[in-house]
Amino acid sequence: MTGGLRVAGSAMANFATRHDVISNNLANVSTPGFARQETLVARAEPLESRPFEVPEVTTRTAFEAGAPILTGNPLDLSLEGTGFFTVLTEDGARYTRLASLRTDAEGFLHDGSGNVVLGENGALHVGEGQLTVEKDGSLLVDGSFLDRLNITTFGQGDDIQRGAGGLYEARPGRRPDPTLVRPVVHTGQLEGSAVQPVPELVKMIQALRSYEAASSALRATDRTLERAVNDIARV
Amino acid sequence: MMRALSTAATGMQAQQLNVDTIANNLANVNTASYKKTRVRFQDLMYQDMRPAGDPARLGPPSELAIGHGTRLAATERNFVQGTTEQTNNPLNLLIEGDGFFQVRRTDGSIGYTRDGSFYVSGEGAVVNSDGLYLEPQVFLPEDIRDLTVSPDGALMARFVDSNLPEDIGQIELARFLNPAGLESLGRNMFAPTAASGEPRFGLPGTQGFGSVLSGFLEGSNVEVVEEMVSLITAQRAYEINSRSIQTADQMLSAATQLVR
Numbered sequence: 001m002t003g004g005l006r007v008a009g010s011a012m013a014n015f016a017t018r019h020d021v022i023s024n025n026l027a028n029v030s031t032p033g034f035a036r037q038e039t040l041v042a043r044a045e046p047l048e049s050r051p052f053e054v055p056e057v058t059t060r061t062a063f064e065a066g067a068p069i070l071t072g073n074p075l076d077l078s079l080e081g082t083g084f085f086t087v088l089t090e091d092g093a094r095y096t097r098l099a100s101l102r103t104d105a106e107g108f109l110h111d112g113s114g115n116v117v118l119g120e121n122g123a124l125h126v127g128e129g130q131l132t133v134e135k136d137g138s139l140l141v142d143g144s145f146l147d148r149l150n151i152t153t154f155g156q157g158d159d160i161q162r163g164a165g166g167l168y169e170a171r172p173g174r175r176p177d178p179t180l181v182r183p184v185v186h187t188g189q190l191e192g193s194a195v196q197p198v199p200e201l202v203k204m205i206q207a208l209r210s211y212e213a214a215s216s217a218l219r220a221t222d223r224t225l226e227r228a229v230n231d232i233a234r235v
Numbered sequence: 236m237m238r239a240l241s242t243a244a245t246g247m248q249a250q251q252l253n254v255d256t257i258a259n260n261l262a263n264v265n266t267a268s269y270k271k272t273r274v275r276f277q278d279l280m281y282q283d284m285r286p287a288g289d290p291a292r293l294g295p296p297s298e299l300a301i302g303h304g305t306r307l308a309a310t311e312r313n314f315v316q317g318t319t320e321q322t323n324n325p326l327n328l329l330i331e332g333d334g335f336f337q338v339r340r341t342d343g344s345i346g347y348t349r350d351g352s353f354y355v356s357g358e359g360a361v362v363n364s365d366g367l368y369l370e371p372q373v374f375l376p377e378d379i380r381d382l383t384v385s386p387d388g389a390l391m392a393r394f395v396d397s398n399l400p401e402d403i404g405q406i407e408l409a410r411f412l413n414p415a416g417l418e419s420l421g422r423n424m425f426a427p428t429a430a431s432g433e434p435r436f437g438l439p440g441t442q443g444f445g446s447v448l449s450g451f452l453e454g455s456n457v458e459v460v461e462e463m464v465s466l467i468t469a470q471r472a473y474e475i476n477s478r479s480i481q482t483a484d485q486m487l488s489a490a491t492q493l494v495r
């Protein structure tokens with residue numbers, strides 16, 4: 001009897017979750033290197049066998065690069081093409097689309113958030129030299145070759161999962177695919193947020209109206225049940 | 236309650252601090268040697284409501300990871316060279332390139348500054364506009380004329396009774412491996428921190444140090460147009476986040492009306 005109530009109720013919960021994800025996208029409209037999240041609604045079972053089965057919302061990261069922000073700083077790097085810079089955090093290797101290379105007090109390169117930036121031979125010691133970065137990721141200190149930035153490529157988008165602070169990590173059991181084409185490194189710019197305000201606002205309106213529609217459906221079901229319970233039995 | 240409310244609130248709060256920073260940059264558009272600051276946003280943690288690849292579940296991998304908004308990771312100072320302003324005062328000094336002047340603060344510690352407007356105090360010492368002594372200290376003898384400062388930081392002057400310029404002092408600069416890690420003390424001064432590293436001293440124009448230009452001052456490196464664009468972007472981002480709160484509110488109101 002209450003199947004309809006349950007379905008309409010969980011539809012409302014799903015649209016609220018959608019709005020949560022849209023809100024997070026919009027809150028990060030100025031976060032450099034932020035990759036937009038999408039929501040998908042999937043039904044696991046065919047409709048006829050279980051009419052009151054509730055579809056579930058899933059999220060997916062859309063790996064589209066945002067428009068570059070020109071900073072003019074030659075040590076702000078962005079990548080053209082799929083791939084990630086590799087940094088070392090306290091929890092191990094993490095991947096990021098963003099690198100504002102800075103030297104720390106000991107002369108090692110870090111990414112601007114305190115994580116050590118990795119080259120192909122480990123941490124990068126620059127010291128007091130003048131650092132330049134080439135398009136293929138080679139690092140030159142005072143004109144002489146130091147190392148190449150460790151750029152990690154993955155075969156599929158779902159090989160990695162999001163962490164906070166714009167860092168990604170490999171999912172358990174997934175490995176980078178080093179055979180893929182390396183992205184080109186651009187200097188003097190950072191990758192902007194990939195969130196486009198207008199489409200997100202459109203999706204927000206859709207979520208709101210769908211939510212309201214589901215709430216109307218719930219109310220209609222409620223009225224039907226009211227009839228059934230209170231009126232039909234009356235003689 | 237709805238997660239979207241607090242998520243959008245983090246966005247509004249972060250944009251507000253962004254506007255504060257832009258306002259401070261704009262307020263210092265005429266401050267000598269001011270270095271503009273920029274805030275850096277980061278996304279907050281993601282809550283894995285349903286991790287992908289959960290072995291208890293069948294079917295395609297489907298995750299539900301919901302973010303909690305944004306936060307300000309840091310404000311970062313940009314040490315790009317500011318504009319050059321001619322003053323013709325020989326004790327107005329500009330550093331072309333890396334380096335900081337050192338001044339002795341009233342508590343005895345050293346402050347590092349790129350503001351090179353120096354004066355002669357009543358006792359003949361070279362001091363900055365707050366009356367703090369230049370380090371290492373330079374005293375000017377009374378009977379001198381034609382004071383000049385050479386690009387390598389040497390103060391030269393002729394004594395009244397002589398025609399030969401003589402060396403009367405030397406300016407020393409300090410530099411840091413990571414100037415972005417310096418702490419701002421206000422009054423155009425910086426102090427070293429663990430992030431900036433210890434200062435390294437040297438003469439102007441030598442290994443990595445900028446040279447000194449006498450008769451000029453370094454202006455602010457704030458670009459008004461750039462700040463205005465950032466201001467507009469921040470304002471709109473703020474509005475969008477407030478719209479997100481309104482929408483969440485409408486949803487909650489629709490839910491409340493269900494109960495008769």
